[in-house]
Amino acid sequence: MDFESYDVLVVGGGLAGIRAAIAVVEANPRLKVAMVSKVYPMRSHTVSAEGGAAAALRPEDSYENHAFDTIKGSDYLADQDVVEAFVREAPIEVIQMEHWGCPWSRDPDGKISARPFGGMTTWRTCFAADKTGFHMLHTVFQNSLKYPQIHRHDEAFVTKLLVEDGRCAGVVAIDMRSGRFDAITAKAVILATGGLGRVYAFTTNGNICTGDGMALAYRAGVGLKDMEMVQFHPTGLPFTGILITEAVRGEGGYLTNKDGERFLKRYVPNKMELGPRDIISRAMTTEFEEGRGFEGPHGKYMHLDVRHLGEEVIDRKLPFMRELGREFVGIDIVHDPIPVRPVQHYMMGGVDADISGVTPLAGLYAAGECANVGLNGGNRLGSNSLSECLVFGAAAGRAAAEYASSAKAVGANPVASMLGDETKRIEMDYLHKKSGDERIGVIREEMQLAMDAGAGVFRTREGLEKLTKQLGALRDRFERIKIEDSSRTFNTELMAALELDYMLEVADVITYSALAREESRGAHARRDFPERNDERFLKHTIAYRTDEISPRLDYRDVRITNFKPQARAY
Amino acid sequence: MSAEAKTSARTATKTYRPAMGAGWWTKKRHYFLYMVREFTALPLALWLLWLLYEIQRAGRGPAGYYPPRSTAFVIFSVICLLFALYHSFTFLKLAGVILHFKVLDKPVPSGLIVASQFGAWLVASIVIGAVLIGFGR
Amino acid sequence: MAEKRITIRATRFDPEKDSEPRLQSYDIPFSDDSMVVLDALNYIKSHVDGSLSYRWSCRMGICGSCGMMVNGTPKLTCSAFLRDYYPRSVTVTPLNNFPIVRDLVVDMEDFMHKLKSIKPWIIRKQELPLGAGEHRQTMDQIDDFRQFSQCINCMLCYAACPVYGLDDKFLGPAAIALARRYNLDSRDQGIKVRLPVLASSDGVWECSFVGECSVVCPKGVDPAKAIQQTKLDTTMRFVLPYGNRE
Numbered sequence: 001m002d003f004e005s006y007d008v009l010v011v012g013g014g015l016a017g018i019r020a021a022i023a024v025v026e027a028n029p030r031l032k033v034a035m036v037s038k039v040y041p042m043r044s045h046t047v048s049a050e051g052g053a054a055a056a057l058r059p060e061d062s063y064e065n066h067a068f069d070t071i072k073g074s075d076y077l078a079d080q081d082v083v084e085a086f087v088r089e090a091p092i093e094v095i096q097m098e099h100w101g102c103p104w105s106r107d108p109d110g111k112i113s114a115r116p117f118g119g120m121t122t123w124r125t126c127f128a129a130d131k132t133g134f135h136m137l138h139t140v141f142q143n144s145l146k147y148p149q150i151h152r153h154d155e156a157f158v159t160k161l162l163v164e165d166g167r168c169a170g171v172v173a174i175d176m177r178s179g180r181f182d183a184i185t186a187k188a189v190i191l192a193t194g195g196l197g198r199v200y201a202f203t204t205n206g207n208i209c210t211g212d213g214m215a216l217a218y219r220a221g222v223g224l225k226d227m228e229m230v231q232f233h234p235t236g237l238p239f240t241g242i243l244i245t246e247a248v249r250g251e252g253g254y255l256t257n258k259d260g261e262r263f264l265k266r267y268v269p270n271k272m273e274l275g276p277r278d279i280i281s282r283a284m285t286t287e288f289e290e291g292r293g294f295e296g297p298h299g300k301y302m303h304l305d306v307r308h309l310g311e312e313v314i315d316r317k318l319p320f321m322r323e324l325g326r327e328f329v330g331i332d333i334v335h336d337p338i339p340v341r342p343v344q345h346y347m348m349g350g351v352d353a354d355i356s357g358v359t360p361l362a363g364l365y366a367a368g369e370c371a372n373v374g375l376n377g378g379n380r381l382g383s384n385s386l387s388e389c390l391v392f393g394a395a396a397g398r399a400a401a402e403y404a405s406s407a408k409a410v411g412a413n414p415v416a417s418m419l420g421d422e423t424k425r426i427e428m429d430y431l432h433k434k435s436g437d438e439r440i441g442v443i444r445e446e447m448q449l450a451m452d453a454g455a456g457v458f459r460t461r462e463g464l465e466k467l468t469k470q471l472g473a474l475r476d477r478f479e480r481i482k483i484e485d486s487s488r489t490f491n492t493e494l495m496a497a498l499e500l501d502y503m504l505e506v507a508d509v510i511t512y513s514a515l516a517r518e519e520s521r522g523a524h525a526r527r528d529f530p531e532r533n534d535e536r537f538l539k540h541t542i543a544y545r546t547d548e549i550s551p552r553l554d555y556r557d558v559r560i561t562n563f564k565p566q567a568r569a570y
Numbered sequence: 571m572s573a574e575a576k577t578s579a580r581t582a583t584k585t586y587r588p589a590m591g592a593g594w595w596t597k598k599r600h601y602f603l604y605m606v607r608e609f610t611a612l613p614l615a616l617w618l619l620w621l622l623y624e625i626q627r628a629g630r631g632p633a634g635y636y637p638p639r640s641t642a643f644v645i646f647s648v649i650c651l652l653f654a655l656y657h658s659f660t661f662l663k664l665a666g667v668i669l670h671f672k673v674l675d676k677p678v679p680s681g682l683i684v685a686s687q688f689g690a691w692l693v694a695s696i697v698i699g700a701v702l703i704g705f706g707r
Numbered sequence: 708m709a710e711k712r713i714t715i716r717a718t719r720f721d722p723e724k725d726s727e728p729r730l731q732s733y734d735i736p737f738s739d740d741s742m743v744v745l746d747a748l749n750y751i752k753s754h755v756d757g758s759l760s761y762r763w764s765c766r767m768g769i770c771g772s773c774g775m776m777v778n779g780t781p782k783l784t785c786s787a788f789l790r791d792y793y794p795r796s797v798t799v800t801p802l803n804n805f806p807i808v809r810d811l812v813v814d815m816e817d818f819m820h821k822l823k824s825i826k827p828w829i830i831r832k833q834e835l836p837l838g839a840g841e842h843r844q845t846m847d848q849i850d851d852f853r854q855f856s857q858c859i860n861c862m863l864c865y866a867a868c869p870v871y872g873l874d875d876k877f878l879g880p881a882a883i884a885l886a887r888r889y890n891l892d893s894r895d896q897g898i899k900v901r902l903p904v905l906a907s908s909d910g911v912w913e914c915s916f917v918g919e920c921s922v923v924c925p926k927g928v929d930p931a932k933a934i935q936q937t938k939l940d941t942t943m944r945f946v947l948p949y950g951n952r953e
Contacts, residue, residue, distance in 0.1 A: 042771060047765065099841075103849050103852075106846055111843065112841050134859070145828065208764050328786075440757060441752060441753020441757070444753075487721045489809045490809035
């Protein structure tokens with residue numbers, strides 16, 4: 001039996017995935033690359049990123065400065081050697097994007113401009129108006145069309161990593177159009193599947209952000225690192241959760257409570273609205289709990305005010321925000337304050353990978369939000385993520401290219417039997433199941449609300465323990481779901497069920513990791529352990545899948561080079 | 571096989587192609603007005619043919635005959651004038667979309683371009699009208 | 708107080724069972740004034756009929772996945788508010804002018820092929836080395852092509868274009884607008900390379916300026932403008948071939 005076979009296979013078509021694919025081909029033009037994505041690449045959630053990409057490009061900036069800001073921002077959980085490599089590569093990647101046509105906003109002298117951003121001590125966030133992710137994604141995607149070596153498998157849903165002889169050998173994917181199960185083999189596989197925001201009810205993330213790659217790696221025996229570190233962005237629109245970029249604060253916006261007070265002076269007096277996201281989200285939540293938030297039909301909120309910036313600045317620097325305000329809230333941000341509240345946004349945790357995207361499973365790499373390479377630690381600074389996707393997408397691509405150039409292909413026989421097993425599993429567990437009385441959407445919504453309540457901005461032991469029980473009950477009910485869609489053609493109900501399966505898995509890992517970390521660090525805030533505890537927890541949590549409900553947790557020391565952990569105050 | 575052909579072959583399944591139907595332009599006001607705009611070419615062409623015929627009649631006919639004598643032609647001309655005006659109006663409005671140039675590095679607003687086109691049209695109409703009426707006398 | 712309800716009619720088509728599409732009616736609660744058509748579809752899928760298939764992702768009008776016909780007009784269902792239709796019923800059908808794969812899902816391969824055919828990347832005679840830093844570009848120069856760079860590839864313009872509906876060989880609004888985006892970018896030198904595709908018989912000259920594409924575009928790209936300007940541009944290059952900017 002013939003299987004499609006490639007040198008490198010990239011799962012995910014967002015910024016990190018496409019950048020990785022291009023890096024493979026540029027490292028070795030004789031390699032064949034498959035890009036397998038469950039959506040067309042232009043739909044990847046990179047497209048919604050707004051604020052910018054950080055890089056130490058300007059003469060008044062320095063690598064050391066960017067590194068320190070990032071490490072302090074991470075609450076010292078970042079691996080410092082990784083950060084130091086990152087800050088050196090980021091400027092190169094920004095210039096590369098410019099050469100590829102990215103419309104970076106410019107200074108009057110024609111050079112790439114930069115704006116202030118949360119936790120950054122100098123202006124280093126390069127931006128393309130307030131649609132940076134959109135422009136970056138379309139730039140890399142359109143650029144990728146140049147390379148005939150890159151073969152796209154659009155709308156192919158990966159259900160399993162193929163592992164043979166202790167190496168990753170490819171994937172099993174459902175071709176959405178035909179419903180056919182395909183085994184696509186490769187000498188190296190790069191996971192670039194993005195985040196998992198949809199395990200939460202209130203999130204900026206799109207429908208497709210369901211933690212697929214993390215679950216796939218987890219099931220293949222790879223650890224998930226620092227999964228308790230979930231970022232809540234301070235400014236999401238109530239009801240929809242649509243992101244209002246940090247750039248609004250970067251351009252000078254004020255956050256005010258019900259009393260009209262810029263309350264952040266009581267929490268981050270030196271940085272005010274440009275403090276790091278975890279601290280501001282906690283500040284807002286505390287203000288809500290103490291009764292100083294506005295009350296609305298969709299929950300409590302604060303005001304984000306940019307009226308003092310004026311129409312010209314807003315139209316030049318924040319036009320998309322004005323559009324979003326008009327479209328979804330019916331306000332004009334030139335004249336009205338924006339209602340905002342903390343919203344799940346980014347996952348610092350992810351697949352255990354190193355500085356080159358190498359995971360403990362031979363032949364498997366990971367990059368972008370789905371990976372944890374040690375860059376963001378306990379809290380990511382805004383605008384580091386877009387740069388992260390480029391730097392580590394490229395790094396993983398190059399590493400995978402080198403590996404694939406000398407690796408042998410996997411034999412066809414083991415692949416055939418793995419494909420057969422996986423096809424049978426999905427048919428038996430989902431498609432051909434006759435009985436079932438639970439609805440996918442209902443279980444999903446209950447999981448999301450439970451996660452919001454138990455694993456949100458503030459956590460407690462009781463809340464997390466209750467959450468583990470709720471997730472356990474939901475997992476039991478999931479075994480009894482009913483799939484009404486019996487068609488093989490574009491069966492989005494099957495896809496939703498498989499995604500829910502992934503989400504329940506990673507939600508468990510988040511919860512157990514959070515229970516075990518008995519301190520507050522970065523975005524992980526425990527009411528019962530409000531202080532940071534470097535003695536016990538200057539370590540990464542690594543969760544491994546077991547046959548029981550809870551994962552096996554291991555700990556690995558954080559790598560310190562030049563910056564000794566200090567108290568984190570802004 | 572090219573990458574695309576491979577992809578299509580891989581995912582080829584039965585799809586359904588709805589027919590567009592001959593009445594598509596009745597479904598939306600904008601489509602209907604577009605068809606009217608395109609349609610104006612027909613009455614204008616017919617008018618020109620009729621005009622040529624009338625001129626020929628004038629050449630052969632009794633002394634002092636000229637086309638406006640024929641009432642049918644006059645009525646038809648008025649109808650065609652309305653079509654011609656609509657055609658010109660829509661065409662000149664679109665000039666603002668088609669033409670773009672900068673003066674001193676700032677783009678000229680399309681409203682100004684359209685206004686200039688209508689202005690030029692008015693001037694040209696007056697000049698040509700004056701010439702024709704002058705010759706008529 | 709009785710809750711508000713609204714009727715949604717959606718196209719159903721399973722190529723394995725159906726010879727042609729049909730409309731299925733659903734009666735759902737209209738529980739919040741901010742509900743959009745996409746919310747209605749999601750409610751149906753979660754609570755009423757899990758087999759309804761459609762594409763969506765970002766729900767904020769930037770990913771371009773959720774384009775469908777809503778009461779006969781191509782729209783992003785994430786930005787089409789139910790309150791603008793209530794109490795009338797809302798009929799959701801797949802984007803016009805595309806083959807239907809399943810329910811509300813259309814075949815996008817033709818569009819993807821056309822996108823690639825106009826070579827949407829910076830083409831230069833001589834590549835600048837990375838070490839030389841960025842090409843200098845001013846905000847005014849970006850203004851030249853900014854509008855045409857806003858396309859989210861949602862394909863509403865193709866659904867609105869009767870020319871594409873009658874002849875799917877037409878290159879189409881979004882592809883031509885993207886070509887113009889690159890042609891106008893001061894860093895690009897590829898106008899001549901893109902010319903054969905743009906000036907071909909299936910290129911800009913198929914367009915008879917109906918203009919509906921620009922009316923339905925949710926991002927204000929104005930592809931009709933891009934096409935007409937490209938017509939003028941290619942004509943001038945033909946008439947005055949000397950001294951042309953690259």
